[in-house]
Amino acid sequence: MALTGIQIFKLLPKTNCGECKYPTCLAFAMALASSKAEIDACPYITDEGRLQLSEASAPPIRQVSIGSSDYEIKIGGETVLFRHEKTFLNQPGFAILISDTMDDAEIESRFEKVNFCQYDRIGTTLRPELVALKATGNDERFISLVKKAIEKPYGIVLICPIISLMKKAVEICKARKPLIYAATTENVQELGFLAKAFNCPLAVKGNGIEEVMHLTEQLTAMGVKDLVLDTSSRGVRESFQDQIIIRRAALVGKNKQLGFPTITFPCEMTDSLMKETLIASCFVAKYAGIIVLSDFKGESIFPLLLQRLNIYTDPQRPMTTEQGIYPINNPDSASPVLITCNFSLTYFIVSGEIENSRIPSWLCVMDTEGLSVLTAWAAGKFLGDSVGSFIKKCGIIEKIEHRKLIIPGYAASILGEVEEELPGWEIQVGPREAVHIPAYLKMWK
């Protein structure tokens, strides 16, 4: 539970030495309470005080890192049950299953798929980030899988029931910070030591929530902190409900034993990749930390990546696209010019429809502070003078020979103003809805 400024103040030395850059201990305490400062800035706090503070400020769900450098992912660390209450922070990682029963070509193609399934989307790349390597009895092959995996940049989940083999595997890829899967009631001590020795995150697999709690309690006592939970349920309903029950226990019930991210296995819940994708979509919405899939195909992973992008978009921030000129379908100096606002959704839909039309076009995106055309117009941000001066300054004039500009149908009422601002231009009113853009552009003159 978070402490108040006054509670924190009582733990500080109260000397007002100023070395923390705050004039008084009380000011520093207030800054700590609102997460504007770090306790490490105080050189004189007692160890006991520091411990109390760090315990009190520990997030209800631990944030766990897997992988290294560019492909390092963070999972957990969440603070809300519903995204609109604040935001979801750490997207679940998608892992592709690679097993020691697969032949070389299959294994190679699976590593390649993690690289292949990457998609550019305004300011970001959508991609899966993990491989889940599974040992089923062919030890030599499993080790060769691990060796292959460290030649690639992806995060690694090691699924192996034999402790000695797991140890070998972790030794090989320890620098990658692999997730060790999984500590059970039979091997909790050994795997706990292993995870601690190599400083790697450890998954916990219990038969139901209570057993999971028992295991995390033991491991926490051993000093293993980075844990990931699996309740063993593989039915759709049970598994879905477990995700909700765990998240709620950690956030509402302040249950420390369940304050960790989870790992889910749609790959073990059906034989159909289509259905598996839908099961995974439930876990994207409700709270999985890692989602292990039987395969990555463009048609299956792409919808999940989009869904993950949407669900994990910060609802507190307006979605905007950068102001500028966007060439679509290789336009030239005779191509039509359209102008719209910089609300991301508008941009996505308008640019998508222009692409659909296959007509080469220039799309000018004007900064409207993330407002849609109609809202921006109502707020006085999409008017004749702003549109006119933007068109003059943005550089589109150098790219075209004609002087024609298509304004959105919803902004039809600014037609006269734009004509005044841009003498010599023919201002044309486009459709109100983006869906009618292709038909409009095909008729455009």
Added chain:
Amino acid sequence: MFEISKVKYTGKIKEVTLGSGEKAVIIGGETCYPFHLFEGEMPNTPKIAFEVWDFEPDDWQDWAIEPFRDVIGNPAAWARKCVEVFHAEIIALNLKGADPNGKDRVVEEVVSVVKNVIEAVDVPVIVWGTSNDEKDAVLLRRVAEVCEGKNVAIGPLSEKNYKHIGATAIAYNHPVLASSPIDVNLAKQLNILLGNLGVKDEKILIDPTTGGLGYGLEYSYSVIERDKMAGLTQEDIKLQYPIVCNLAQEIWKTKEAKLTQEDDPKLGDEKKRTILLESVSAMSMLIAGADVVIMRHPESIALVQEMIKELTSRGI
């Protein structure tokens, strides 16, 4: 001993009956968040409605037309095929053809299509207008008249035209879809206005405005969650109505649903991809709290129905 920390629900979503006779369908009635069956009930599982258009679509992907190729030029036969071959429980007749920004078909021509479809099937029908306030005010009133006795859900009703359509719907005893632009307060306000007009509680459905995957799905997702939260836990009786998502048209029109594998190999098989774009979106809406989702492809629908069944079934 671990105890599940349960939500204390104080409200219940109202039950609304769609259609008439033996095949009538009851929606709503839940006393918990979607599929949270460890702490409440969903007496009527969420339903999927099959989308049918009032004219032969000219911009559909071939793989969307394929299941209906033999009937796609005839809305009544199309609806019948949905029921007889694909076991549709609800038909959603989308009156795209009447849209003034599109084909702008005249009202009576479209109304006769509605009549044919209503007579062709025995399952409940949702009639979805053009979202053009003026056109719908005329069109949907006529729809209400010709569908007398069929208990057809009619919408969308906006703040601008709810009076006209609402009054006619009351006269002919049809449920209405109250449509608001992704906003809890506006949704609530329109529901209050409809109540003041005299629309009974068991005749109101919420259309929260549906965004497609990658195109604003998250806005709809959160607004649906907030609607349900208000209705179920905050005693907001004006948000205790079932939610209907008109999803299909938002998914199938996108760029990512139209590109073929040849256009972009990374996107994989176009048919399977579009089916998954549609069904992953539908799952998101259902998990947020939708009671009815309007969908297009029989394979997406079958997948989602199987998921609904598993999410609501007892035992392993």
